[in-house]
Amino acid sequence: MRFLMVGSLLFSVSLQAQEALSLExxxxxxxxxxxxxxxxxxxVAIAENNNDWSLTGKYPEVNLTLGSDNSYSSTDNPASVVTQSSVIxxxxxxxxxxxxxxxxxxxxxYAKDQLAKQLNLSxxxxxxxxxNTIQSIIQAYYGALVQRxxxxxxxxxxxxxxxRIRYQETRQEFGQxxxxxxxxxxxxxxxxxxTYLVQQNAYQNALRNLQLIMGVDTPTNYQLTxxxxxxxxxxSQQDLEEKLLRNNPDLQASNINIQLAALNTEILSVARLPQISLNAGANYNINVSxxxxTFNFGGMPSEQNLPGVASRTLRGFVNLTASYNIYDGGARRRRIETAQLQEMQSQLQYASLEQSLKTQxxxxxxxxQNQQQLVSLTGELVANARRNLTIAEERQKGGLINSFDYRSIQLGYINATQSRLNAILNLKNTETELLRLTGELVR
Structure with a gap:
C-alpha cells in the first residue's frame, strides 16, 4: 500500500488542466x-517610412518668413539742410x-536608391x-517532446x-x-x-524554457500535441548549396551591403559635377517712422515732427545659381578612394561569408546523413531491448534469472530508449539547421 501511494503522488501532475500547443x-x-x-x-517600419523621394532633395523647399526691423537713429549735421533728426x-x-x-x-x-537598399537590408x-527565432522554438519544442x-x-x-513488487509479495505469501x-x-x-521525479522536473523545465523563447509571460501547463x-x-548537397546562395538571408544582407557601398561610391563621384539651383521669393516691408x-533754411531753424505714416515696399526675386568646386585640397578624391576601398571590403566580406556558409x-x-543512420541503429537497439525485457520478465517469473539480471536488462532498455530519443532530437536539430542555412524556415 505504501508503494501504491508513492505511485499516485508521482502521477498527480498529469491531472492538472493543460492547454494544447502544436509546433505551429x-x-x-x-x-x-x-x-x-x-x-x-x-x-523595417522606420526604413519604409524613410524610403521616400521627399528625403532625397528632389522637391523644392518653400519657407514662409516673418521678421521685424526696429531701429533708432540720431543725426546732428550743421552742414545739411536737416541739421538734426531723431527717428524711431x-x-x-x-x-x-x-x-x-x-x-x-x-x-x-542615387539617394533614393540608397534608401530603397536600406529598406531591403532591414x-x-x-x-x-x-x-533564428523559429529555429530556437523548434529546438525547444522538440527538446520538451524528448523529455516527455x-x-x-x-x-x-x-x-x-x-x-514486480506485487509478484514478489505473492511469491512470498506462498513461500516461493x-x-x-x-x-x-x-x-x-x-x-x-x-529517476521519474528528476525526469518530471526536467520536462517541466523544458516547457518553461519553451515558454521563455516564445515570450509567454504567464506560466501555462502546455500539452504538446x-x-x-x-x-x-x-x-541533395548540390540543391542545398543552390538554395543557400539564393535564399540565405545573411548572404542576401551581405550582398545588399555591397550594393550600398557601390552607391556610396557613385554619390561621392558625382559630387565633382556642378550644381544648379533656382531660388525665388518675395517680401513685403511695412515701415512706420x-x-x-530740424530744418535750417537761411539761418532760421524749424523743428517738425514726423507724422508716423507707414511706407510699404514689395520686393520679389528669381535667381539661378550654378556652383562648381574647383579646389578642395584633394578631400573629394580621398573620400572617393575610401569609398572604393570600402566597396572592396564589402565584397571580401561577402566572399568570406559565402565560403564559411558553404563549409557549414x-x-x-x-x-x-550520419544521424539518420544513428536513428535507424538506435531504433533497432530499442526493439531488441524491448524484446529482451519481455523475455526477461517471463524468465524471471519462471525463476530462470535472478533479480540482478532482470534489473540490468531493465536499465539497458531505459538507456536504449534514451539513446534513440537523443538521436531523433539531434537529427531534428540538424535538419532545422539545414533549413535555416538554406533560408527555408520561413518559406
Missing part, C-alpha cells in the same frame, strides 16, 4: 511576442522664399531574426517495477520467495521513482 502555434506565439523580432519589425523706425517684413536644386549630377536618384535582417517521451519510458519501467527478493524489487522501484518523429527527408527733424552547410549535411 508555438511558432506563431513566438513570432508575435519575441522582442528581437518586434525590434527588427520596428526597424518699426517695420514688419513678411515674406516667402523657395529653393529648388535643378541639377546635382543625379545625386537625388527586411533581410528581419528575416534573419525570424529564422523519456518520462513516458520511465513511467513504463516504473509500472513494471511496481508489478524470501525477503531478499522483495527488498530488491522495492529498491528498484524506489530508484525508478527517484505534435509527435516526435525522426526526419526522413532526403536532401516716428520722431522729429557541408558539415551539417554530413552530420544529417
Amino acid at each position: 502555434q508555438a511558432i506563431a506565439k513566438g513570432l508575435t511576442n519575441n522582442y528581437q523580432v518586434r525590434l527588427s519589425q520596428a526597424s 523706425s518699426n517695420a514688419i517684413v513678411p515674406g516667402v522664399s523657395a529653393s529648388w536644386i535643378l541639377y546635382n549630377g543625379s545625386r537625388v536618384t 527586411q533581410e535582417q528581419l528575416e534573419v531574426q525570424i529564422q 517521451e523519456q518520462l513516458a519510458v520511465l513511467q513504463e519501467v516504473l509500472g513494471l517495477s511496481r508489478d 520467495a524470501g525477503a531478499f527478493d522483495l527488498v530488491q524489487a522495492q529498491d528498484a522501484y524506489l530508484n525508478d521513482s527517484t 505534435d509527435s516526435l518523429e525522426s526526419a526522413s527527408t532526403a536532401y 516716428n520722431g522729429s527733424q 552547410l557541408a558539415n551539417t549535411y554530413a552530420t544529417y
Whole structure:
C-alpha cells in the first residue's frame, strides 16, 4: 500500500488542466511576442517610412518668413539742410522664399536608391531574426517532446517495477520467495521513482524554457500535441548549396551591403559635377517712422515732427545659381578612394561569408546523413531491448534469472530508449539547421 501511494503522488501532475500547443502555434506565439523580432519589425517600419523621394532633395523647399526691423537713429549735421533728426523706425517684413536644386549630377536618384537598399537590408535582417527565432522554438519544442517521451519510458519501467513488487509479495505469501527478493524489487522501484521525479522536473523545465523563447509571460501547463518523429527527408548537397546562395538571408544582407557601398561610391563621384539651383521669393516691408527733424533754411531753424505714416515696399526675386568646386585640397578624391576601398571590403566580406556558409552547410549535411543512420541503429537497439525485457520478465517469473539480471536488462532498455530519443532530437536539430542555412524556415 505504501508503494501504491508513492505511485499516485508521482502521477498527480498529469491531472492538472493543460492547454494544447502544436509546433505551429508555438511558432506563431513566438513570432508575435519575441522582442528581437518586434525590434527588427520596428526597424523595417522606420526604413519604409524613410524610403521616400521627399528625403532625397528632389522637391523644392518653400519657407514662409516673418521678421521685424526696429531701429533708432540720431543725426546732428550743421552742414545739411536737416541739421538734426531723431527717428524711431518699426517695420514688419513678411515674406516667402523657395529653393529648388535643378541639377546635382543625379545625386537625388542615387539617394533614393540608397534608401530603397536600406529598406531591403532591414527586411533581410528581419528575416534573419525570424529564422533564428523559429529555429530556437523548434529546438525547444522538440527538446520538451524528448523529455516527455523519456518520462513516458520511465513511467513504463516504473509500472513494471511496481508489478514486480506485487509478484514478489505473492511469491512470498506462498513461500516461493524470501525477503531478499522483495527488498530488491522495492529498491528498484524506489530508484525508478527517484529517476521519474528528476525526469518530471526536467520536462517541466523544458516547457518553461519553451515558454521563455516564445515570450509567454504567464506560466501555462502546455500539452504538446505534435509527435516526435525522426526526419526522413532526403536532401541533395548540390540543391542545398543552390538554395543557400539564393535564399540565405545573411548572404542576401551581405550582398545588399555591397550594393550600398557601390552607391556610396557613385554619390561621392558625382559630387565633382556642378550644381544648379533656382531660388525665388518675395517680401513685403511695412515701415512706420516716428520722431522729429530740424530744418535750417537761411539761418532760421524749424523743428517738425514726423507724422508716423507707414511706407510699404514689395520686393520679389528669381535667381539661378550654378556652383562648381574647383579646389578642395584633394578631400573629394580621398573620400572617393575610401569609398572604393570600402566597396572592396564589402565584397571580401561577402566572399568570406559565402565560403564559411558553404563549409557549414557541408558539415551539417554530413552530420544529417550520419544521424539518420544513428536513428535507424538506435531504433533497432530499442526493439531488441524491448524484446529482451519481455523475455526477461517471463524468465524471471519462471525463476530462470535472478533479480540482478532482470534489473540490468531493465536499465539497458531505459538507456536504449534514451539513446534513440537523443538521436531523433539531434537529427531534428540538424535538419532545422539545414533549413535555416538554406533560408527555408520561413518559406
